[in-house]
Amino acid sequence: LDLRERPDQRRFRADLRAWLGEHVPRSPLPPLSTVDGVRAHVAWERRLTAAGYTGVHWPLEYGGQGKDAVTSAIFEEEYARAGAPERANVVGLRLVGPALMAYGTDPQRHRHLPAILGCDELWSQGFSEPEAGSDLAAVRTRASRDGDHLVVTGEKIWTTLGVHADWILALVRTGSGERRHDGLTLLLVDMRTEGVERRPIVQVNADAGFAQITFNEVRVPEDQVVGSVGQGWTVAMHVLTVERGAGTVSHAWLEQDLRATIALARERGRLEEPLVRRELALLRVQVQRYRFSNLRALCLTDHGIDPGPEASINKLLWSETRKRIYRLGAELRGEDGLLDAQGPEDSEWQRQYWYSRAATIYGGSSQIQKNIIAERLLGLPR
Numbered sequence: 001l002d003l004r005e006r007p008d009q010r011r012f013r014a015d016l017r018a019w020l021g022e023h024v025p026r027s028p029l030p031p032l033s034t035v036d037g038v039r040a041h042v043a044w045e046r047r048l049t050a051a052g053y054t055g056v057h058w059p060l061e062y063g064g065q066g067k068d069a070v071t072s073a074i075f076e077e078e079y080a081r082a083g084a085p086e087r088a089n090v091v092g093l094r095l096v097g098p099a100l101m102a103y104g105t106d107p108q109r110h111r112h113l114p115a116i117l118g119c120d121e122l123w124s125q126g127f128s129e130p131e132a133g134s135d136l137a138a139v140r141t142r143a144s145r146d147g148d149h150l151v152v153t154g155e156k157i158w159t160t161l162g163v164h165a166d167w168i169l170a171l172v173r174t175g176s177g178e179r180r181h182d183g184l185t186l187l188l189v190d191m192r193t194e195g196v197e198r199r200p201i202v203q204v205n206a207d208a209g210f211a212q213i214t215f216n217e218v219r220v221p222e223d224q225v226v227g228s229v230g231q232g233w234t235v236a237m238h239v240l241t242v243e244r245g246a247g248t249v250s251h252a253w254l255e256q257d258l259r260a261t262i263a264l265a266r267e268r269g270r271l272e273e274p275l276v277r278r279e280l281a282l283l284r285v286q287v288q289r290y291r292f293s294n295l296r297a298l299c300l301t302d303h304g305i306d307p308g309p310e311a312s313i314n315k316l317l318w319s320e321t322r323k324r325i326y327r328l329g330a331e332l333r334g335e336d337g338l339l340d341a342q343g344p345e346d347s348e349w350q351r352q353y354w355y356s357r358a359a360t361i362y363g364g365s366s367q368i369q370k371n372i373i374a375e376r377l378l379g380l381p382r
């Protein structure tokens, strides 16, 4: 791990900082869970694209900037520091794009990758089902062949952006249930196809972009299979490793959260309390640990080494640290913080408090990450 920046990386950082300083909207955009919010975030994404600041680490031929993973981490650091808007197409950028680069066909890449970067296609991830979350291989949504189509029937749940998305990356069962992992396939499904229904789910933080998706005999052309029929488990594990691993959540976001919490402690006159100082110091150490872990994973990626199950260490570190930062924030807010713990109110602290609690669930819960670390990294028995 070499923490020194090359001259081109320093230049990239300086140019980006200047651009963000000039262009980041002065007041927050409406939440992404609303139609107005989606519109405003997409417009922002298009400005980023026009300025050449999206897809930093993606190949040039698909509209990316063709830079290394560490430069892409510099982008994330500056983006977080500038307090720039949440990314609209996070599932497309962070999960679907990398999956297509690793397993997609050329026509799939040329069709979808530039559309993801330009925000012409908003994506969602359809893995979880009412009976399949941590035990993802229990997926029951079925796809049967009919000529050159697969016909999909079943139900997905907890789909982030599911209300607004144009496309969904759906994990479906194409084989028999006996060899659970072999019988799965990943499909790119156009959400406007006949038979796709979406039911909004309001989250505890009052966001309403979440959805339950029903597929009623939805016909998907077979050229929309990612990888091959029966290879879904391998591709899905690749997607989850990317979701948990390097660069997905920048250490800069945690640094930002921690800075805001220190400011809150100062504002509430609590900064000199020994217990508060101790917790802030511990959190500072955790944030630094995550920074090094994240940069290490990014350097491995730049050397062509897949961090594999080590991604679970990253996921555990960022999600547990974020949750702990916002728990301290709720305590510091005193009576206002009690409201944080009781229900949604119109406050960014409350929104983030609740969302921090989701971080140890989505992308695989903390218990599942601990199982992976124990079994696959430490070699402990199942």
Ligand SMILES: Cc1cc2nc3c(=O)[nH]c(=O)nc-3n(C[C@H](O)[C@H](O)[C@H](O)COP(=O)(O)OP(=O)(O)OC[C@H]3O[C@@H](n4cnc5c(N)ncnc54)[C@H](O)[C@@H]3O)c2cc1C
Binding pocket: 124, 125, 126, 127, 128, 129, 130, 132, 133, 134, 135, 157, 158, 159, 160, 161, 358, 361, 362, 363, 364, 365, 366, 367, 368, 371
């Ligand atoms: C905000 C948010 C956004 C999400 N977005 C998406 C999305 O876009 N697409 C998508 O497909 N899914 C999404 N999810 C779903 C998420 O991936 C699942 O909630 C998660 O994998 C857990 O599955 P589950 O809810 O079925 O809980 P369960 O699997 O039923 O787990 C319940 C509890 O049991 C524990 N547990 C389960 N199995 C084990 C085990 N073997 N060992 C130890 N403990 C265990 C879990 O840790 C958990 O605490 C999202 C979830 C949230 C909260």
